[in-house]
Amino acid sequence: MRLRTLFCNIGKIQIVLFFSIQVCAQTNMEKHSSRLESVEMANQNSEGKINAIMTVLRNAMLLVRDNAPLNLESSDFGSIQSVEKSPFSEFGSAYTFRNKLTPESDIKIITMDDPLNYSDDRSRVAIVPSSFELNFYVVVRDITPSMLKEQLDLADYWIDADGEIHNYNDMGPGISPMPKLHLYLYRANMRTTSQFPVDVELSYGDGTSEESSGTKPSLWTVNIRRAYPYLTPAMRKQKREEAAARANAAYGKSKGGEQ
Numbered sequence: 001m002r003l004r005t006l007f008c009n010i011g012k013i014q015i016v017l018f019f020s021i022q023v024c025a026q027t028n029m030e031k032h033s034s035r036l037e038s039v040e041m042a043n044q045n046s047e048g049k050i051n052a053i054m055t056v057l058r059n060a061m062l063l064v065r066d067n068a069p070l071n072l073e074s075s076d077f078g079s080i081q082s083v084e085k086s087p088f089s090e091f092g093s094a095y096t097f098r099n100k101l102t103p104e105s106d107i108k109i110i111t112m113d114d115p116l117n118y119s120d121d122r123s124r125v126a127i128v129p130s131s132f133e134l135n136f137y138v139v140v141r142d143i144t145p146s147m148l149k150e151q152l153d154l155a156d157y158w159i160d161a162d163g164e165i166h167n168y169n170d171m172g173p174g175i176s177p178m179p180k181l182h183l184y185l186y187r188a189n190m191r192t193t194s195q196f197p198v199d200v201e202l203s204y205g206d207g208t209s210e211e212s213s214g215t216k217p218s219l220w221t222v223n224i225r226r227a228y229p230y231l232t233p234a235m236r237k238q239k240r241e242e243a244a245a246r247a248n249a250a251y252g253k254s255k256g257g258e259q
Helices: 002-064 145-151 233-258
Strands: 079-085 093-099 102-113 127-136 170-173 181-187 198-205 218-226
Touching (some): 002 127, 145 198
Antiparallel strands (some): 093 102, 127 218, 170 181
């Protein structure tokens, strides 16, 4: 009787263990499948976010470099959240956009009176786009400088305010009070569709000391701006006088040729 009871109990234990192993294995498989689905969804979300950001930046290059019209009613940059006075001009504006495809960022487009128009009455000068800014409020680690360089067709050099060419882009890590700030400067390559020279500045965060050495830097800001010449009212006056002198000289030559 004892042996029969013992074998019976052992059989019950074996049956319980058998089903416990099956349930455990199924649970582990479900967890593993759930992890794979989460990773796949995260990758899809990351890829979707990257594509959305690249689309916005390509539209910005069309606006700033190729002189595509600025349509404030279009969804190219999102919906307007605020309009402020331009920091660069008495007559321009600074538009802040929110884009539902890049919700954790601000997009800003700044306009100003056309610097290439030398008129003294600036109120009559056309308002043109001057710069585009994209600022992130979350960590964006999947967009590298090399990716942006390729996507936006940027050159291997940058040009300073004096017109000097510097044959590198990486400005190195920052200094106090922002030692983690890492800047990259570029001049955009000229295309057949280009209307203006354009400078591009990328700001990255190199990460904190607590993060591993293999952690990718995080993209903070992208600044795309037309490389307009700096002109004071006196310099614009000189430009007008030079243009008038050239016109008078050309008129004098044409009159002389008719005699």
